Amino acid sequence: MNSFNQFQTKKRIVMMNKTKSTELQKSRFLLVLPLFSLMVFVFACEQNLSDEPLKPEQIVDVMKADGTVELKGMVNGKMVDIAAEEIFDVVETQPQPPGGMSGWNNYLSANLKYPEAARGEGVEGTVIVVFVINTDGSVQDVEILRGVGSGLDEEALRVVQNSPEWKAGEQRGRKVRTRMRLPIRFKLS
Numbered sequence: 177m178n179s180f181n182q183f184q185t186k187k188r189i190v191m192m193n194k195t196k197s198t199e200l201q202k203s204r205f206l207l208v209l210p211l212f213s214l215m216v217f218v219f220a221c222e223q224n225l226s227d228e229p230l231k232p233e234q235i236v237d238v239m240k241a242d243g244t245v246e247l248k249g250m251v252n253g254k255m256v257d258i259a260a261e262e263i264f265d266v267v268e269t270q271p272q273p274p275g276g277m278s279g280w281n282n283y284l285s286a287n288l289k290y291p292e293a294a295r296g297e298g299v300e301g302t303v304i305v306v307f308v309i310n311t312d313g314s315v316q317d318v319e320i321l322r323g324v325g326s327g328l329d330e331e332a333l334r335v336v337q338n339s340p341e342w343k344a345g346e347q348r349g350r351k352v353r354t355r356m357r358l359p360i361r362f363k364l365s
Contacts (some may be wrong), residue, residue, distance in 0.1 A: 179364050263308055263353045269346040269356050271309040271340065290362060291327030299324060302361045303332040311351040313341035321357060332360045 273280040301324035308317045318336050323329035336358075347355035 213228055263355050264345065264347055265355050267345040267347045267352060267354050270311075271345040271356060272343040274342070279364040284360065285336070285341060286334065288360070288362075289331060290364070294324075294328050294362065295364065297326055298364065299326040299328065300363050302327065302359045303328055304357060304359050305332050305336050306355065307336055308356050309342045309344055309354045309356055311344050311353060314345050315339055315342065324362065328362050331362075334362070 236332050273283065275282065303323055304321040306317075306319050306321045310316055314335060318333055320329045320333065323332075344351040346352065
């Protein structure tokens with residue numbers, strides 16, 4: 177015998193003297209197999225998209241025979257209608273108050289009344305008002321984004337809620353609901 181055979185022979189003798197695997201060790205392997213297949217099944221399942229709100233990947237104009245334009249979106253390769261109630265933050269044509277922004281400033285100066293409580297306390301500041309201009313130009317959902325207090329917030333809400341109808345914003349040639357954010361500055365003279 178040479179030196180190479182001695183090592184292999186010794187290895188075989190050690191393996192023969194080793195105790196065999198118990199039934200518990202064999203069953204441990206059999207328990208791992210179903211667990212592995214369950215994990216493969218769970219991770220292979222697809223998410224159900226019908227429960228999530230659809231977000232169009234691409235907006236497409238569809239011109240009908242009667243001349244109306246309808247917005248459709250492409251979601252996962254399928255055409256879907258875009259909700260008419262969607263509120264846009266950015267549009268191609270911004271909503272305009274009657275007379276433009278100079279008309280808006282005239283409206284504010286004519287209708288804005290400085291609250292006595294704020295005047296007495298010497299409170300000044302800028303109230304940022306958020307509201308929605310509907311497709312018919314009406315003002316809706318008026319809220320304060322950043323207020324000052326002392327009655328200034330309530331006065332800003334009152335003036336915006338009572339404002340005349342605006343010219344609605346447009347997106348792709350169609351009137352849409354648009355969210356507006358406007359500052360109203362209160363300053364003692």
